[in-house]
Amino acid sequence: MKIACSSASFSARLDAGALTQLEWLDLCANELEVDGVVFDARHFPRRDGDYLAQLKKTAADLGLTVAALECERLSGTSDDAGWLQTAADLGAPLLVTGAPSASDDPDAWGRFADAAKQAASAAKRRNVTLALRNAAGTLCTDAADLRHIAKDVDSAWLRFAPNASVFSESESLAGIIEKTLLAIHVMSDTHGFAQNGDREAAQLIERLRRFRGFVVLERPASDAPDDAFHAALARFLALRSRALYEPGSGNEALLGGAMDAITAIRTRRSVGRPLGDVPPATVEGLIELATCAPNHHLTEPWRFTIVAGEERDQLGRLWGSLWAQSQGLEGDARRESIARDLAKLARAPQLVIVSTRTDDDPVVAEEDFAATAAAVQNFLLAAHARNLAAMWRTGPMIHDPAIKAFLGLNPRDRIVATIYLGSSAAAQAPPRPRRNQSITHWLKAPLSTQTERKHE
Ligand SMILES: Cc1cc2nc3c(=O)[nH]c(=O)nc-3n(C[C@H](O)[C@H](O)[C@H](O)COP(=O)(O)O)c2cc1C
Structure with missing residues (x-):
């Protein structure tokens, strides 16, 4: 058609x-x-x-x-x-x-x-x-x-x-x-x-x-x-x-x-409440595709931690209690806050937490972070192309050392994304409109520079 x-x-x-x-x-x-x-x-x-x-x-x-x-x-x-x-x-x-x-x-x-x-x-x-x-x-x-x-x-x-x-x-x-x-x-x-x-x-x-x-x-x-x-x-x-x-x-x-790359890029949307488990072999396949991302010096800085079921709820409770603590909440306010975070992390059956190592050299550290972000996008596109549902989420708690410890990460590692993953979307949003006119600038060198170049 x-x-x-x-x-x-x-x-x-x-x-x-x-x-x-x-x-x-x-x-x-x-x-x-x-x-x-x-x-x-x-x-x-x-x-x-x-x-x-x-x-x-x-x-x-x-x-x-x-x-x-x-x-x-x-x-x-x-x-x-x-x-x-x-x-x-x-x-x-x-x-x-x-x-x-x-x-x-x-x-x-x-x-x-x-x-x-x-x-x-x-x-x-x-x-x-x-x-x-x-x-x-x-x-x-x-x-x-x-x-x-x-x-x-x-x-x-x-x-x-x-x-x-x-x-x-x-x-x-x-x-x-x-x-x-x-x-x-x-x-x-x-x-x-x-x-x-x-x-x-x-x-x-x-x-x-x-x-x-x-x-x-x-x-x-x-x-x-x-x-x-x-x-x-x-x-x-x-x-x-x-x-x-x-x-x-x-x-x-x-x-x-799978759908072609252009269709996948154009039609991918965040799905806030993905439903249904994704089989482990499929998750492994998505991770393999994620790691096809460009990576300077092939440092492979990324780590993928899959959290589901009881572990996901434990993480939700920890997330909530750390947040409540950071806000000085006590009693009912604390309990309500923890329940909210527990429910938030339960919006997907599986969370894929993507983290990156932090190199001592700040230039390498920055490149590694960028490569891991590219890997996250690869993961989202591959999931969409496989007709799965996913969303990139973050939040202040991703920097908390106790969360990293729970996930078995090094305190210096950085969490780049918690990907909410599920097998299907309750509703998939239409492609969102883009405002591309204002973001593109075709740089034209000033006339004097062009003339100088001709004589080089
Ligand atoms: C680095 C990054 C962090 C994000 N963190 C959150 C988040 O914490 N909560 C959330 O609701 N969405 C988060 N998002 C998703 C964006 O809100 C979403 O991509 C945006 O609304 C565009 O919608 P689309 O993905 O459907 O095109 C994040 C996206 C990126 C790239």
């Missing part, structure tokens, strides 16, 4: 002239990070060859596939051939289109079938496939109507771009699935989808798990600001990655059992 964005989701800004089609393409590639785009017929300021070539080239340069061109419905006039030609000029393999409005006229279906036949012939001449979309209030509302028109037209150049909900219809989908070249899902509510639309997203992923074409996620008309749509898409992309790589999905053998 690949994800595409339709310009229909940006109608308000495109119609108002606040966004051009070229800017929209850039947004799809660089902000939404979708795989493909669908051009909506309503948004073309012009359709001459030069302009269409520019759109096609821009999409290619941005690594976007032009999945389709969509026009609302077949007109039965030369317009249909015109849009097919536009699709061909854009390099779109599909022209997505709908059926005419529902009508009581007994001849309406026959006229629609004739228009569809003509359009299918015109499509064949241009090597573009017509993909019919079903919609309420038209002559094609469901799977049965799609099957009916396909039978009447009987052309390999008429296929389907159904609303994904068609796949939940209980009737047989024979004749539908194999002719579906693109699926469309209109989010019920963009804000809701971003915040707790996991059920809706999971159903969609489940329905289309084996579908190799594009799924177009659309936001409902006049709905929600752009950032909500971005968040909803990001949420869906994260869930899709998780579902694709989840054990039992059948994809592990193909993919070596």
Whole structure:
């Protein structure tokens, strides 16, 4: 399943002239990070060859596939051939289109079938496939109507771009699935989808798990600001990655059992309350991956101490009593504080405490600390790629000598992270937005220095 964005989701800004089609393409590639785009017929300021070539080239340069061109419905006039030609000029393999409005006229279906036949012939001449979309209030509302028109037209150049909900219809989908070249899902509510639309997203992923074409996620008309749509898409992309790589999905053998590095980096999030034990062999595997981190002079400064069960609770009580002592708490206040810390450390079934040695040479000590921090990130990414849940936590007690003694560490060792680890997340947060513009500075040497260099 690949994800595409339709310009229909940006109608308000495109119609108002606040966004051009070229800017929209850039947004799809660089902000939404979708795989493909669908051009909506309503948004073309012009359709001459030069302009269409520019759109096609821009999409290619941005690594976007032009999945389709969509026009609302077949007109039965030369317009249909015109849009097919536009699709061909854009390099779109599909022209997505709908059926005419529902009508009581007994001849309406026959006229629609004739228009569809003509359009299918015109499509064949241009090597573009017509993909019919079903919609309420038209002559094609469901799977049965799609099957009916396909039978009447009987052309390999008429296929389907159904609303994904068609796949939940209980009737047989024979004749539908194999002719579906693109699926469309209109989010019920963009804000809701971003915040707790996991059920809706999971159903969609489940329905289309084996579908190799594009799924177009659309936001409902006049709905929600752009950032909500971005968040909803990001949420869906994260869930899709998780579902694709989840054990039992059948994809592990193909993919070596883990998601790719970029997906792991982009979709990793802290999971505050990971649930379920992780088997010791898996923890050892994560540690091995953690130690692939860069390490100057290969000092291997890291140590991993796994604490679970009764030992974890002992650590929690010690943590709490040391904290209470440091705060001068007594009586009930002390007991409550200890209970709070006991509960805090019990938020995960296993804690992996990552510590680093402290070299006498302060430069080496600093490099060792940095290497261990990199190892912690490796651990988190590897855990996420294995569909486990983890969180990096610290707190003032990590510096306490009594905690280090309990863990069997040297008093000079430094604890870099207590990783809360579990086998699954109750809820996984969407990727968080980044503010990358303000953190990057491409240093350009002053002109005088550049000139001096030339003469060196
Ligand atoms: C060095 C370090 C120490 C952290 N310590 C804590 C902590 O004590 N408590 C906590 O809730 N989160 C802690 N975090 C997790 C961050 O709060 C978390 O990474 C951040 O909110 C970003 O969320 P994300 O990991 O989901 O992207 C720590 C992260 C780092 C890198």
